[in-house]
Amino acid sequence: MCLASLAFIMVACSPAQPEPSPTAMPFSPVQLPRATPKPVTPVPTVTPGGNLTVRYGQDIQPILDANCVRCHGGVAGLWLIDYEQTMMGSINGPVVVPGVPEASPLYTYVRDQLMPPDAPPLDEEAVERIRRWIEEGAHKN
Numbered sequence: 325m326c327l328a329s330l331a332f333i334m335v336a337c338s339p340a341q342p343e344p345s346p347t348a349m350p351f352s353p354v355q356l357p358r359a360t361p362k363p364v365t366p367v368p369t370v371t372p373g374g375n376l377t378v379r380y381g382q383d384i385q386p387i388l389d390a391n392c393v394r395c396h397g398g399v400a401g402l403w404l405i406d407y408e409q410t411m412m413g414s415i416n417g418p419v420v421v422p423g424v425p426e427a428s429p430l431y432t433y434v435r436d437q438l439m440p441p442d443a444p445p446l447d448e449e450a451v452e453r454i455r456r457w458i459e460e461g462a463h464k465n
C-alpha cells in the first residue's frame with residue numbers, strides 16, 4: 325500500500341516531456357553580402373617612362389581568371405571577373421588603390437602569399453605584373 329502511493333506520487337510529479345519545437349530554424353546557407361558599389365576612379369598616372377607597360381586585359385585579367393575567379397567569381401565576397409568588379413572591391417572596401425600598390429590588397433595578398441589560399445603562390449613575374457599595373461594607375465587598358 326505504501327509502495328503503491330509512492331509510485332503514484334512519482335508518476336504524478338515527473339516533469340512533462342518537452343515537445344519537439346516546431347519553430348526550429350531550417351538550415352540557411354551563409355550568404356556573403358555583395359560589395360557595395362563604390363567604384364574607384366583610376367587616376368591618370370604619368371609613369372616615369374611615360375608609357376603604360378602592363379595592360380589589364382591581356383596581362384592582369386588572365387592571372388585572375390586562372391588563379392582567383394574560381395572563388396572570386398561569386399563565392400568569396402570579392403569578384404575579380406572583370407575590370408569593373410575588380411575595381412569595385414569587397415565589403416571591406418576597394419582592393420585596388422590606383423597608383424599605390426602597397427595599399428592595394430589585390431597586390432599585397434598575392435605578394436604575402438595569402439592568396440590563393442588553396443594553391444601554390446603566384447610566380448614572381450605575375451605578382452610584379454599586378455604591382456606594376458596598379459603603380460601605373462590601374463587603368464582599364
Ligand code: HEC
Binds near residue numbers: 391394395429430446
Ligand atoms: C580557394 C578560394 C580562393 C581563391 C582561389 C582565391 N581567394 Fe582570395 N579570398 C578567398 C576568401 C574566402 C576570402 C575572404 C576571407 C579573407 O579575407 O581571407 C578572400 C579574400 C581575398 C582578398 C581580400 C578581400 C577583402 O575583403 O579585402 C583579396 C584581395 C583576395 N582574396 C585576392 C585574391 C586573389 C588576387 C586571388 C588569386 C591570385 C585569390 N584571392 C584567390 C578565397 C579565395
